[in-house]
Amino acid sequence: MRKKFLIFMYGLGLSVIAGFIVGLFYVLQSFLIEFFWHKNVDAFSRPVTNAIILLVIGIVIFLTRKHFGQLPRNFSNVMAEIRQKGTANYHTLLAQMVIPAIILVSGTSLGPEATLVSSTVLYGIWIGDKLRYVEANYAKLKKSSWLMVLRVLLIPHQYRIHREDSPEHRGIFLNKKMTKVVYFLNGVLGFSIVYNLFGEPSLIIRIGDSNWHYEKLGWMLLILLVSYAVGHVYLKVMIEIRKVIQSRIFHEVALITLGGLAIYVSSLLAPEILFSGQHNFHLFTTN
Template sequence: MSDIKKVALVIYGFLLSAIIGVIAGLFLILEGITSEAVWSSNNRLVEAVLVIIGSLILYLLLNRWPNLPKTSQDSLRELKLNKTIDYHDVFLNLLITLIILSFGAGVGPEAALLSAIISLSIWQADKVRYLYFEYDKLKKLPLHETLKRLFDPFKFQQKYVGATAPKIPSIIKQKRILYPVFIINGILAFTLLIRQTDQPSFIIKLGESNWHPVDIWILPILMIVGIIFGKSCKLFYKVFHMWINRMNLPLLLKVSMGAIAIILISYLAPDLLFSGQHSLNLLIGNWANKSPLFLMVMGILKLLFLAWCLNFNWRGGHIFPITFAAMIEGFAIAQLLPGYDQLFIVAIVATTIMSELISPVVAGIFIMLFFPLKLTPIIILVAILMYLKNKIGFKKTANS
């Protein structure tokens, strides 16, 4: 392969990965704009009417495309099964998710966004592969025709075929190097766009910690509390999901039930609308002096709202809502134990609950973003202990 061809492939890959990062950033920016448009009137009646309109739009879209919106798990499953992904519905997937998020559903943007990034990454690979195989033909075409083919969104791609894939070790090595470089480039494009448009960050520091090693004895007790809470939630989710499926409700009724829940939450606890990714400041702001009972109820209500939305076709991500709810429960328990460092208690409880409901790896990574560096060893320790617990439990289940 000539040096000019190598340079062309690298530049093309950089451009496409930057486009993916920009698409992800534009989605979040647009979500902020549309959410503000729906909920900025401060008139409950107007907001309720808008939610009803949004639910009708959602029903029409889901009635036409019942398998959307896709999550990252859906995309990975499709990739594993077919060795590729049909990325032609990626923008439709984001549109449906935008409707769900803008009208206040208690789910996060991460599921559809990660699905879109996975799909667009396959798109990028197919486009770069097309340039690799068609390079000699393309360089003979007029420049405008070459650019038209290279940047046509859904034409002129080359799907992966094992028989024709390059087998030369040097090319395989270059691909392994370039893939992470392209990912970093996409992240940089996303970050620059978000910063340049002054988008609010979902990461806030919850304060400082002065925990002492002598307090480590309480860690297993707090973890047991978190595990019991998490297992209770999982049992409820399972039973609730089975119950809803058994009822076999029509789509219109399910979407309407989701809209009713959103309207009720907007009246009773408007702070629980949306995913919670921008609501963590409540825990060190307006909710700082709230009672433990209030915080516990808010955390449970947030998880109930998430379950309701997911089961009534207002689908989305669960990481941000569970993060918010786990933090709320952590602060509630910390209020019951005033003799201990508050963030020490919160970090243990939140990491345990998130580990039980999602995974220890995700919990460890996410929780560390919000806490001071001094608590990082504790968060990692709890995540490791939860990982070992899950692994031992899985082995026992497999052997029984």
């Protein structure tokens, strides 16, 4: 019982550390975006400055994809790897905490949530591997020096046992789902602490009080239907455009260049759409 409790508490410590690191990623990308683009959307149209920023980021994307692959890792690909192998490769996690933060400075509409989601899953796998090692070597660690124990507990890239790729594997806790929930919430707590320490703005935007009346609900339904239809058409168009691009452009440099040019033109002609338009969110609360 004591063994399970100590391992559980160790997992709590790892989960809050993971939350801290993910929180630092969010703070970093927020700082970089504000540093290079400021908050005033009217100042986004800077032909030379924007070109330099996008050129540097394009080089970063090319070099990092060559050495690390796609960063951040796609969530669907991570889950597919887990279903196939029982685990996933998380050796580029620290790079995933830095490189996407730099890439987001480009103004791409892909926000930090892509990194947050896949990183949360990958950190969960890392925590499981560390706990698995401690559980398997618990008796040996009890006889080891405290320096050795600290080494095992604190060195992140060593002393791990990957999850077995077999249906018989049950992990080290009887109630794995509850343990995962507790660790996840603990990680969210760590993320929230960092988030608030650095004074990041709330993720919740209050739009204001509603003035809709019952006789206007018909218009609301119409707006929802039209919005759904427009969004569906837009999605179809984007899928077809992607197919056309992928069928004609194969070289990675050409793809990066095309994406950079699209963002560059947008920054000059329609800067409001950069960063998914988040710089215009304040308009929701304008009376």
